[in-house]
Amino acid sequence: MRRGVLRALPPIVLTAGLLGAWELYVELSGVEADLLPAPHAVAAALWQNRGLLWSNFTVTAEEVVLGLGLALACGLTMAVAIHLSPLLRRAVYPLAVGSQAIPIPVIGVLLVFWWGFGIFPKLVVIALICFFPVLVTTVDGLAAVDPDQPKLLRTLDASRWQAFRFAELPSALPAALSGARIALAVGVIGAFIAETTTPTSGAYPGLGREIVTDINFATPRAYAGTVLLFAFAIACFHTLTIAERRIAPWSIQPRGEPR
Amino acid sequence: MPAKGAEVPTELQSRLQTPSPQEAAAGEIALKDVGHGYRLGRGATVQALDQVSLRAARGELVAVVGPSGCGKTTLLELLCGLQTPDRGSVVCPPAVLMPQRDLLLPWLSALDNAALALRIAGLSRAKARTRAQSLFAELGLDGFQHARPRELSGGMRQRVAFARTLLSGKPVLCLDEPFGALDAITRGEMQEWLAETLARERRTVMLVTHDVEEAILLADRVVVLSPRPGRVIAELDVGLARPRVRTDAEVTALRERALDALAMGARA
Ligand SMILES: Nc1ncnc2c1ncn2[C@@H]1O[C@H](COP(=O)(O)OP(=O)(O)OP(=O)(O)O)[C@@H](O)[C@H]1O
Numbered sequence: 109m110r111r112g113v114l115r116a117l118p119p120i121v122l123t124a125g126l127l128g129a130w131e132l133y134v135e136l137s138g139v140e141a142d143l144l145p146a147p148h149a150v151a152a153a154l155w156q157n158r159g160l161l162w163s164n165f166t167v168t169a170e171e172v173v174l175g176l177g178l179a180l181a182c183g184l185t186m187a188v189a190i191h192l193s194p195l196l197r198r199a200v201y202p203l204a205v206g207s208q209a210i211p212i213p214v215i216g217v218l219l220v221f222w223w224g225f226g227i228f229p230k231l232v233v234i235a236l237i238c239f240f241p242v243l244v245t246t247v248d249g250l251a252a253v254d255p256d257q258p259k260l261l262r263t264l265d266a267s268r269w270q271a272f273r274f275a276e277l278p279s280a281l282p283a284a285l286s287g288a289r290i291a292l293a294v295g296v297i298g299a300f301i302a303e304t305t306t307p308t309s310g311a312y313p314g315l316g317r318e319i320v321t322d323i324n325f326a327t328p329r330a331y332a333g334t335v336l337l338f339a340f341a342i343a344c345f346h347t348l349t350i351a352e353r354r355i356a357p358w359s360i361q362p363r364g365e366p367r
Numbered sequence: 368m369p370a371k372g373a374e375v376p377t378e379l380q381s382r383l384q385t386p387s388p389q390e391a392a393a394g395e396i397a398l399k400d401v402g403h404g405y406r407l408g409r410g411a412t413v414q415a416l417d418q419v420s421l422r423a424a425r426g427e428l429v430a431v432v433g434p435s436g437c438g439k440t441t442l443l444e445l446l447c448g449l450q451t452p453d454r455g456s457v458v459c460p461p462a463v464l465m466p467q468r469d470l471l472l473p474w475l476s477a478l479d480n481a482a483l484a485l486r487i488a489g490l491s492r493a494k495a496r497t498r499a500q501s502l503f504a505e506l507g508l509d510g511f512q513h514a515r516p517r518e519l520s521g522g523m524r525q526r527v528a529f530a531r532t533l534l535s536g537k538p539v540l541c542l543d544e545p546f547g548a549l550d551a552i553t554r555g556e557m558q559e560w561l562a563e564t565l566a567r568e569r570r571t572v573m574l575v576t577h578d579v580e581e582a583i584l585l586a587d588r589v590v591v592l593s594p595r596p597g598r599v600i601a602e603l604d605v606g607l608a609r610p611r612v613r614t615d616a617e618v619t620a621l622r623e624r625a626l627d628a629l630a631m632g633a634r635a
């Protein structure tokens with residue numbers, strides 16, 4: 109319990125310090141409120157618009173989670189395929205790298221033309237942005253397997269699949285999880301990009317759209333929405349770190365702390 | 368040709384005939400004029416083994432000693448079919464390797480590592496664990512079933528690796544310096560344990576070691592290799608009753624002979 113409090117203290121102190129500095133700056137510099145609202149104004153906007161923000165937030169959160177799922181599925185599948193086939197590696201890898209340079213608005217309309225105004229085109233955009241770190245880290249992780257391990261498995265009569273299942277796959281898992289964490293960090297902004305660059309019919313909900321609409325005439329509310337995205341990214345990251353302890357417990361170095 | 372200085376004994380000459388498939392079926396190991404090398408970068412090559420001929424009857428424990436880098440590990444990998452020889456022929460029944468590094472999989476518990484061969488053979492996790500359990504206890508590992516490899520001591524890791532090797536059920540065990548990482552006391556215990564286990568459960572064993580005394584305590588026959596490229600420079604039959612004691616006059620005499628052969632090889 110004490111330990112938990114002590115752990116939470118540094119980020120709390122730092123956040124409080126930054127918020128204080130921000131508040132002071134707004135107070136002293138006289139910067140206009142629709143250019144930079146003070147933290148207390150943002151907090152007030154967050155509270156007053158909680159219903160609106162929350163209902164938009166749930167839409168965006170769903171996009172992030174599903175989009176990341178799609179990104180993971182694509183990234184991992186491609187990584188395994190590339191690992192197993194040098195031919196595929198040569199064919200696919202350059203295209204995967206190139207795909208990261210595509211400005212999303214260029215394909216936004218096309219995606220909607222294919223899949224309509226619903227959530228799916230947005231998931232595709234998020235996946236396009238997020239699969240890449242998963243792909244690269246997993247490919248490297250698979251290649252970094254101790255070559256003697258598959259060798260050992262061969263003398264135990266393991267098939268190619270069993271060697272993969274017992275050696276390469278678990279050995280690449282920590283790297284893949286690192287990739288997933290990077291993907292997660294860009295996934296939230298990916299959802300924002302997805303919402304604001306794919307055409308929508310009427311009022312498709314979502315925090316991204318809400319923030320873009322608000323930024324000009326309801327700046328504190330735009331900031332309040334941003335605070336939600338900010339907190340959501342941290343929460344997701346933390347969840348994944350906890351999950352990692354269960355999925356790949358061997359990769360967590362013991363810190364030598366008494367338990 | 369074997370190095371000059373140490374003549375190949377005549378009784379060995381008779382063993383050096385082309386291996387036939389029947390011999391392999393009978394569980395015999397036979398290497399004939401085996402040469403093997405590695406390609407390094409820029410066209411350089413390194414010859415690890417040269418003209419090695421060697422036999423082991425079914426159930427025999429043959430120890431291979433030789434200086435570091437003379438191709439001992441290479442020899443075992445050839446027997447296990449992990450490499451094919453550049454020259455000569457290798458006949459060997461299905462063999463399992465206990466590698467020089469224990470190579471336990473960090474993501475499996477100690478028990479699951481020991482049971483790996485059973486899992487690969489298609490047993491369910493639960494069945495494999497049950498089968499591995501008794502050997503695990505015999506090896507003095509009880510209570511560490513769920514420990515991960517990095518939570519075990521060096522000696523325990525080697526015992527787990529040894530359990531994994533035994534549980535593969537293969538007729539030939541290729542042990543690459545199995546007790547290399549152990550302190551003198553644990554090493555002695557493990558040597559006794561290995562001798563007991565093999566007395567109960569006969570397997571053909573190729574034991575690579577650079578400890579000549581260990582070779583003589585455990586083996587039926589000791590093969591001495593020259594420095595790289597490894598060739599057979601001496602073979603000693605250890606016709607001593609078991610259990611052997613390291614201070615016995617006969618043991619020390621044989622040890623001196625083996626050390627002489629090694630020293631001669633180093634000078635040649
Ligand atoms: N994969 C490889 N690629 C290139 N050279 C190799 C390879 N494996 C072994 N060698 C070389 O072959 C020679 C014999 O190696 P090997 O590992 O068989 O020796 P060893 O007798 O087992 O040595 P040690 O007692 O130190 O384990 C060495 O000179 C080594 O450099």
Ligand SMILES: [Mg+2]
Pocket residue numbers: 439440441467543
């Ligand atoms: Mg070796």
